[in-house]
Amino acid sequence: MNCSCENCHIQAIFFKSINSDELDEFCGARVEKIIPAGTTFIKQGDKIRSFKYLKEGLIKLHRVDDAGNKQIISFGTPMDFVSIHNIFAEETYSYSVTALETSTVCIFNIDIIKRLIKTNGEFAENLISTKSRASNRILSNSLDLISKSMYGKVASVILFFHEKIYFTMGFDLPISRKEIAEYTGLSIETVIRVISEFRRDGLIKVYGKRIEIIDKDGLMSIYEHS
Numbered sequence: 001m002n003c004s005c006e007n008c009h010i011q012a013i014f015f016k017s018i019n020s021d022e023l024d025e026f027c028g029a030r031v032e033k034i035i036p037a038g039t040t041f042i043k044q045g046d047k048i049r050s051f052k053y054l055k056e057g058l059i060k061l062h063r064v065d066d067a068g069n070k071q072i073i074s075f076g077t078p079m080d081f082v083s084i085h086n087i088f089a090e091e092t093y094s095y096s097v098t099a100l101e102t103s104t105v106c107i108f109n110i111d112i113i114k115r116l117i118k119t120n121g122e123f124a125e126n127l128i129s130t131k132s133r134a135s136n137r138i139l140s141n142s143l144d145l146i147s148k149s150m151y152g153k154v155a156s157v158i159l160f161f162h163e164k165i166y167f168t169m170g171f172d173l174p175i176s177r178k179e180i181a182e183y184t185g186l187s188i189e190t191v192i193r194v195i196s197e198f199r200r201d202g203l204i205k206v207y208g209k210r211i212e213i214i215d216k217d218g219l220m221s222i223y224e225h226s
Contacts, residue, residue, distance in 0.1 A: 018116065018123060029109035035059075035099040042083060042097035048090065051110045052083040057103020058165060058174060062182065063095040072175075072183035074138045075100070077165065084131050088114075100174040145184055148226065153184040154194040155223040158204065162213055170212040 032055065035041050042052065044063055054076050061073040061082065073095055076082050082097050082105070117124045145153055157180050161171060177195070181188040198204045203219050205212040213219060 018120065029112055031107045033105050033107060035103045035105055037099050037102050040096050040098040041105060042093055042095075044093055044096045046093050048083070048093060049110065050083070051108040051113050052081070052097075053106040053108065054078055054080045054082050055104040055106050057099060057105075058101045059097050059099050059103055060175070060179070061095050061097055070182050072179060074141060075160070075165075081130060081134065084127075084134055088117075148223070150184075150186055150190050150194055151197075151222050152224075152226040153186060154180065154191060154198070155219050155226075157183065158198075158211060158213065159219060159223055161211075162216075169216070170210065173209050173211050176209075 033041075035057070056078055059076040059080075059082060061076060063071055063073060065071060076097070083093070117127065145156065148156060157175075158173075161173060162169065165171075165174075175183070177191045178188050180186070180191045184191070186194075195204075195206060198219070199206050201218070203213070203215045203222075205214060
């Protein structure tokens, strides 16, 4: 469905540099799409044909490396421009994007975006700043994970979904043990063992995919010191 940008927070956070005529054209070419959980809506190697923004939901950015190993690069939340990382430097996507929960994605006309970059310096500067922040966040998270032990890595995943996504002590983990392994670089067996140890030590309770944090201070200590 086509929709107006008048009351959308995308205008305030990113397109405040666009004048009313440009905004009308930009939003007139905008389409919202509902992405069911588990659906991959950007595929590694696909030709880049549009510019996508996550309005609602939760997604993962992931890739298959040259050796055939699956890797999760990062997780995306509302207000993320999920296709920003190589959309202006490459002809095809170097990663895939999959909805972890039912999500709403805004799809924009890439030709209009490229024209605005050439003709609107403030818009181009905002875009560069947004891309830099997204890249810095991914780099920071990657370096943080590299420095952690297996316990710190698994603790970081649990705390991420607690502090950044659900804001509650109990939640359904939206990723599998296998996906935790793909994100942290651990084996699935190691992930399962660490979660079992966290449960045995009274840090968390586990009911299938549901996690309940019992001792946040203890979990945070593991994250910070291991």
